[in-house]
Amino acid sequence: MAQEKRFVEEITPMDVDFAQWYTDVIKKADLVDYSSVRGCMIIKPYGYAIWENIQKKLDARFKETGHENVYMPLFIPESLLQKEKDHVEGFAPEVAWVTHGGNEKLAERLCVRPTSETLFCDHYKNVIQSYRDLPKLYNQWCSVVRWEKTTRPFLRTMEFLWQEGHTAHATAEEAQEETIRMLNVYAEFCEKVLAIPVIKGRKTDKEKFAGAKETYTIESMMHDGKALQSATSHNFGDGFARAFGIQYTDRNNQLQYVHQTSWGMSTRIIGAIIMVHGDDSGLVLPPEIAPVQLVIIPVSQHKEGVLEKAHEIRQRLSRVARVSIDDSDRMPGWKFSEYEMRGVPLRLEVGPRDIEKNQVVLVRRDNREKITVSMDELETRVPQVLEEVQAGLFEKAKKMRDSKIFTALTLEEFQGILEATPGFIKAMWCGDRACEDLIKEKTGATARCIPFEQEHLSDKCVCCGRQAAHMVYWGKAY
Amino acid sequence: MAQEKRFVEEITPMDVDFAQWYTDVIKKADLVDYSSVRGCMIIKPYGYAIWENIQKKLDARFKETGHENVYMPLFIPESLLQKEKDHVEGFAPEVAWVTHGGNEKLAERLCVRPTSETLFCDHYKNVIQSYRDLPKLYNQWCSVVRWEKTTRPFLRTMEFLWQEGHTAHATAEEAQEETIRMLNVYAEFCEKVLAIPVIKGRKTDKEKFAGAKETYTIESMMHDGKALQSATSHNFGDGFARAFGIQYTDRNNQLQYVHQTSWGMSTRIIGAIIMVHGDDSGLVLPPEIAPVQLVIIPVSQHKEGVLEKAHEIRQRLSRVARVSIDDSDRMPGWKFSEYEMRGVPLRLEVGPRDIEKNQVVLVRRDNREKITVSMDELETRVPQVLEEVQAGLFEKAKKMRDSKIFTALTLEEFQGILEATPGFIKAMWCGDRACEDLIKEKTGATARCIPFEQEHLSDKCVCCGRQAAHMVYWGKAY
Numbered sequence: 001m002a003q004e005k006r007f008v009e010e011i012t013p014m015d016v017d018f019a020q021w022y023t024d025v026i027k028k029a030d031l032v033d034y035s036s037v038r039g040c041m042i043i044k045p046y047g048y049a050i051w052e053n054i055q056k057k058l059d060a061r062f063k064e065t066g067h068e069n070v071y072m073p074l075f076i077p078e079s080l081l082q083k084e085k086d087h088v089e090g091f092a093p094e095v096a097w098v099t100h101g102g103n104e105k106l107a108e109r110l111c112v113r114p115t116s117e118t119l120f121c122d123h124y125k126n127v128i129q130s131y132r133d134l135p136k137l138y139n140q141w142c143s144v145v146r147w148e149k150t151t152r153p154f155l156r157t158m159e160f161l162w163q164e165g166h167t168a169h170a171t172a173e174e175a176q177e178e179t180i181r182m183l184n185v186y187a188e189f190c191e192k193v194l195a196i197p198v199i200k201g202r203k204t205d206k207e208k209f210a211g212a213k214e215t216y217t218i219e220s221m222m223h224d225g226k227a228l229q230s231a232t233s234h235n236f237g238d239g240f241a242r243a244f245g246i247q248y249t250d251r252n253n254q255l256q257y258v259h260q261t262s263w264g265m266s267t268r269i270i271g272a273i274i275m276v277h278g279d280d281s282g283l284v285l286p287p288e289i290a291p292v293q294l295v296i297i298p299v300s301q302h303k304e305g306v307l308e309k310a311h312e313i314r315q316r317l318s319r320v321a322r323v324s325i326d327d328s329d330r331m332p333g334w335k336f337s338e339y340e341m342r343g344v345p346l347r348l349e350v351g352p353r354d355i356e357k358n359q360v361v362l363v364r365r366d367n368r369e370k371i372t373v374s375m376d377e378l379e380t381r382v383p384q385v386l387e388e389v390q391a392g393l394f395e396k397a398k399k400m401r402d403s404k405i406f407t408a409l410t411l412e413e414f415q416g417i418l419e420a421t422p423g424f425i426k427a428m429w430c431g432d433r434a435c436e437d438l439i440k441e442k443t444g445a446t447a448r449c450i451p452f453e454q455e456h457l458s459d460k461c462v463c464c465g466r467q468a469a470h471m472v473y474w475g476k477a478y
Numbered sequence: 479m480a481q482e483k484r485f486v487e488e489i490t491p492m493d494v495d496f497a498q499w500y501t502d503v504i505k506k507a508d509l510v511d512y513s514s515v516r517g518c519m520i521i522k523p524y525g526y527a528i529w530e531n532i533q534k535k536l537d538a539r540f541k542e543t544g545h546e547n548v549y550m551p552l553f554i555p556e557s558l559l560q561k562e563k564d565h566v567e568g569f570a571p572e573v574a575w576v577t578h579g580g581n582e583k584l585a586e587r588l589c590v591r592p593t594s595e596t597l598f599c600d601h602y603k604n605v606i607q608s609y610r611d612l613p614k615l616y617n618q619w620c621s622v623v624r625w626e627k628t629t630r631p632f633l634r635t636m637e638f639l640w641q642e643g644h645t646a647h648a649t650a651e652e653a654q655e656e657t658i659r660m661l662n663v664y665a666e667f668c669e670k671v672l673a674i675p676v677i678k679g680r681k682t683d684k685e686k687f688a689g690a691k692e693t694y695t696i697e698s699m700m701h702d703g704k705a706l707q708s709a710t711s712h713n714f715g716d717g718f719a720r721a722f723g724i725q726y727t728d729r730n731n732q733l734q735y736v737h738q739t740s741w742g743m744s745t746r747i748i749g750a751i752i753m754v755h756g757d758d759s760g761l762v763l764p765p766e767i768a769p770v771q772l773v774i775i776p777v778s779q780h781k782e783g784v785l786e787k788a789h790e791i792r793q794r795l796s797r798v799a800r801v802s803i804d805d806s807d808r809m810p811g812w813k814f815s816e817y818e819m820r821g822v823p824l825r826l827e828v829g830p831r832d833i834e835k836n837q838v839v840l841v842r843r844d845n846r847e848k849i850t851v852s853m854d855e856l857e858t859r860v861p862q863v864l865e866e867v868q869a870g871l872f873e874k875a876k877k878m879r880d881s882k883i884f885t886a887l888t889l890e891e892f893q894g895i896l897e898a899t900p901g902f903i904k905a906m907w908c909g910d911r912a913c914e915d916l917i918k919e920k921t922g923a924t925a926r927c928i929p930f931e932q933e934h935l936s937d938k939c940v941c942c943g944r945q946a947a948h949m950v951y952w953g954k955a956y
Contacts, residue, residue, distance in 0.1 A: 036558055036600050037588065040551035045616070048547050069526050073518035074590070074621055074637050075574075080514055096553075097578040098590065101625035102571050110515065112552070112576065112590070122514050138523070142621070143552055147579035159552050 011341070013280045018224040022152075025274055029283040029342050032153045039151040039158035043267070046342065049291035050270055051161065055141065057193050057288070058163065058265065061185050067137040067165060072119040074142075075110035080118045084243040087117060090210020094147045096158075112145040117211065117236075117262055120166035121244040128258060130249050131170055135178070139165040154271035155228075155478050162266035168246065168258040172237065175259035179235040182263040183216045186231035194269065195286040195393035196220045196276050197401055198230055199424075199473060201449025206436055209262075213237035219448045219473065221401040222275035225422030227448045227477040230272055233263035271478065276397050277366075283343030284365055286393050287386040294362075294382060295339045296325040299332050299351030309355050313348065313378065320383050340365060345389045346382070366392050405473075409458055414474070415443050424448065424475045428468035430461035439463055445474040489819070491758045496702040500630075503752055507761040507820050510631045517629040517636035521745070524820065527769035528748055529639065533619065535671050535766070536641065536743065539663050545615040545643060550597040552620075553588035558596045562721040565595060568688020572625045574636075590623040595689065595714075595740055598644035599722040606736060608727050609648055613656070617643040632749035633706075633956050640744035646724065646736040650715065653737035657713040660741040661694045664709035672747065673764040673871035674698045674754050675879055676708055677902075677951060679927030684914055687740075691715035697926045697951065699879035700753035703900030705926045705955040708750055711741035749956065754875050755844075761821030762843055764871050765864040772840075772860060773817045774803040777810050777829030787833050791826065791856065798861050818843060823867045824860070844870050883951075887936055892952070893921050902926065902953045906946035908939035917941055923952040 011028060012020040026032050031047030043051065059069070075098060082088045095111040113119065124136060141163045151157050165182060169175040183200060190196045198218035208215035212234040220230045241247070241257040250256050277284040287293050294317060298310040307327055317323045326335050332349075339347055347363040354360055360378070362371040366389050373381045404423030408414035414425055425445060429435060436447055439462070450470045461468045489506060490498040504510050509525035521529065537547070553576060560566045573589040591597065602614060619641045629635050643660060647653040661678060668674045676696035686693035690712040698708045719725070719735040728734050755762040765771050772795060776788040785805055795801045804813050810827075817825055825841040832838050838856070840849040844867050851859045882901030886892035892903055903923065907913060914925055917940070928948045939946045 033601060033604065035551050035597070036555060037551040037553045040553060042551070042597075042601055043549040045546035045548055048549055051549075052547065068523035069530065070523055071521040071526055071529075071621075071639065073513050073515040073520070074623065075515045075518060077514055093580050095580065096576045096588075098574045099577045100575040102573065104625075110574075119513070119520075123511060123520055126511065143549075145552065147582075161549060 011280060011282055014223060014278075021278075021280070022271075022275065025278055025282050025341075026153050031270070031274075031283075034153075037158075039148060041153045041157050043161075046291060047270065050273070050285070050289055051267060053289040053291065054193075054269065055163075058189055059141070061189060062139050062163075062165065065137075065181060065185060067139045067167075070138045070140055071142070072113075072116050072123070072140055074113055076113055076116075076118055078109045078111065080122055081111055083118060083121075084211050084240055087211035087240075091115065091146075096145050096147055113142075114144055114146045115262075115264075116140070116142075116144075116164055117166065117240060118244075120262075121240050121246060121260075124168050124258065124260075125244050125246045128168060128246055128248050131251055134168060134170045134248060134258065135174060136168040137165075137178075138167065139163055152271075154267055154274070156268075160267050162264050164262060164264045167261045168241075169260070170248070170250065170256070170258065172259050175235055175237070175261050179214070179216060179233045179261045179263070182261070183218065183231075183233040186233070186263070186265060187218050190218060190220065190230055190269075191394065193286065193288045194273055195288075195390055195397060196230065196272060197394065197398040199449060199451050201451035201473065203232075203449060204436060204447045204472070206433055207447055209234045211236060211239060213239060217449050219424075219475075220272055220276060221404055221424065222272070222478065223278070223400065224275070225404050225475070227424065227473075227475040228268070228272045228275070229448070229477065230269055231263070231265040234261060236260040236262065276400075277393055278343070281337070282341030284393070285343035285345060287345045287390045290343065290345050291322065292324045292339075292342075292344050293321045293386055294323050294346040294348055295335075295344045296323065296348045296350065297332055297335045297339075298325070298327055299349050299354075301327060303352045305355060306350065306352060310350055313350060313360065313375075316378055317348075317382055320379050321386060346385060348382075364389055364392075366396065407457055408462055409460075411439070411442060411463055414439070414445075414462060418443050418445060418476070422476060424473045426455065426457060426471055427462035427474060428457050428460060429470055429472045430464055430466045431469035432461075432464070435461055435463035439474065443474075444476055446477055448473040448475050448477065489758060489760055492701060492756075499756075499758070500749075500753065503756055503760050503819075504631050509748070509752075509761075512631075515636075517626055519631045519635050521639075524769060525748065528751070528763070528767055529745055531767040531769065532671075532747065533641075536667055537619075539667060540617050540641075540643065543615075543659060543663060545617045545645075548616045548618050549620070550591075550594050550601070550618055552591055554591055554594075554596055556587045556589065558600055559589055561596060561599070562689050562718055565689035565718075569593065569624075574623050574625055591620075592622055592624045593740075593742075594618065594620075594622075594642055595644065595718060596722075598740075599718050599724060599738075602646050602736065602738075603722050603724045606646060606724055606726050609729055612646060612648045612726060612736065613652065614646040615643075615656075616645065617641055630749075632745055632752070634746075638745050640742050643739070643741045645739045646719075647738070648726070648728065648734070648736065650737050653713055653715070653739050657692070657694060657711045657739045657741070660739070661696065661709075661711040664711070664741070664743060665696050667743075668696060668698065668708055668747075669872065671764070671766045672751055673766075673868055673875060674708065674750060675872065675876040677927060677929050679929035679951065681710075681927060682914060682925045682950070684911055685925055687712045689714060689717060691717060695927050697902075697953075698750055698754060699882055699902060700750070700956065701756070701878065702753070703882050703954070705902065705951075705953040706746070706750045706753070707926075707955065708747055709741070709743040712739060714738040714740065754878075755871055756821070759815070760819030762871070763821035763823060765823045765868045768821065768823050769800065770802045770817075770820075770822050771799045771864055772801050772824040772826055773822045774801065774826045774828065775810055775813045775817075776803075776805055777827055777832075779805060781830045783833060784828065784830060788828055791828060791838065791853075794856055795826075795860055798857050799864060823864060842867055842870075844874065885935055886940055887938075889917070889920060889941055892917070892923075892940060896921050896923060896954070900954060902951045904933065904935060904949055905940035905952060906935050906938060907948050907950045908942055908944045909947035910939075910942070913939055913941035917952065921952075922954055924955060926951040926953050926955065
């Protein structure tokens, strides 16, 4: 126990310093390492295996909804980036510029893609001629670069991995349907696969994507009461189509502009997994995306028959779960802490007495519950318990989030709550940018979203007292 | 028939202009498109689906052999690239340089990775301390950039997709074993999955990778008699370890340098698939990686029951193969040509008379053989025939390759063969760079490899007549 305790103490408790807790967890759970390139992270095997599981499950959902994967160039010529006015204003200040190829100075600078709307538009302009060519439902998995000043692994890095969907449709209605469809795919994915409850809504004009007509978002709540924008889905209307000249001939032989969308989720979501489910012992991973769902720890493994039995169990369970075994010569206490820190959802202990009783002990990472299971029922019970952990994590995260949602009717109330107990503030808003700016200035909170599920808290804007137009979720954010 | 013929004629015959044939095929089979970025291609859904199948099967092989995926930064600081002398000499002339971030000039230039040895070394230096940390068996899937002057889709592009494995080992023997193990993985993958026969061997010093002690290669033969280096596996010895200071403490508490390898395969291999299996009707895809393995073409589909039956067959077959159906209102002849051009391995025709006889007709893409199959045996026969196509493609490719392998005992013979019938020339070599250079100068051929399977053709070097050291495969190459 002494050893176990000492080990756990290497992680700074959340309450003492949440930022340090986060840094400790990602380093000690072996998710990332820092690199010699400022602001770029190295994603280590354990971190990358989480991303691979996310990719697999998200990609399957994209394909089920009719999308196809493609690959666009890494570079965007400066003139192409500049075609859509709002878009270039939003992104030009934060791109990396390639100016030389080999020893030669380039005639035109190339930026490393911060996002690929312009490249997809340039391609769509060439391949879309008739209504028969629509819709185009493309997605790509790649890395993008944004020249950030301050960076933190997963949450904000100069380079990050993501997917970006880019679609073109015949009508405004279809584009809007697609935008909401993909927001719903993300929301379902977050809740079912990552066990992260989300609030769905629309961004204010101030917060929307550079060049978008509307941006929709799913917002999740971290342990420290801050929000994390977990995915976004944008409806561009025909803005990009007009800037790039993407037109098709409709059934009546009329030239029309296409209507477009884009939507993305990135490695940032791994930061959310850490900050929603983690605790003072380290990482807690939802079984659906855990690289290892169950780790077998043999107890008194030098005793006859223990290791053989442990390996036999691994063999059996590897057909129903992602299983590993630690039969190294380290103490069981050390191993318990190690795999708790790495967030493995289930631990299976098996020792001489268990073998005698034809049983094993399962220990849940999420609530530390110990469950005795007969050897004869392993293949049925382990998947069940994994499902219980998955469901338990969602419930726990939802309870945590709901405990951090508050209502404010005045700006004073708003400020008071945010200082005392950071979280989401539900408050009415008139819809004016001036009030949004003032709220930010006075409280540090931004409009996270205008939720689809509106509530009528009062008739008045929390800031100016005039007629309210919407209820908004406000909060500080990553 | 007239329509079918006209359609096929859009592809330039191989014999008329092989380069144009290649360009026609990749465009008409919808694999890639050109982009506004010089030398960068857009990989379209059909081309990318082939790459996804390659990735899936190759990645499974890497994991079976104990490798883990990671992600390293896209950028390499100039000082890091320069650490290994031979390596920087080889790559510095062909990298893209980032000089500005946003509006700011960078203190140090960053190159966009042309390959990531330096980044892996920099990381290994930090994470390897003891023999317990070895081996490190890492791989990454990413894109790399090389500033090429002339480019062709898949074969040579400024940006391409690949995987790069990077491993570190305690001993020289282990590194050598790994180098050969991965060469064998590539060879088995090419032959079994891509149906491309390969010659395994070692590169001459002139042709090896910048910074490698030894480079091993698998070489395949294209339809025009040119070679394509299909994958390489490098043994670095401790050269990079010394340059980067990657040391570990061995069991005797002595400091030792690690021994390293790297190995890679890229989207270039799609060029090989096209040029090994393709014909004058277009693409021919091995079933193992074909996005669509069987396409159903209803014949007389306006007749009662035909479309229903076709969809029923699709339903049944989708459990055993990747199946699609074309029930558009185009003529069957058009459809036959279209899916031949796209290289779909099997076509299934079903019309009223077939339905009456409780049968369908399968048509193999590789040899156009027609096979009548009872409706009752679909689920067993289709996978069998797909296997026969896969095996048939390999045999056909092997026969084609073997017909283009020649032996030369003198330089005159060598030149004569290469001018008349391009292919691989087997010839003895003394081992001197001067002879290798002269052969290149006189014939345009390079040493493709010193094959593992040596033959004794004569005692004398084909160039200088002195004592021969090796038999070498020579050839012109992509």
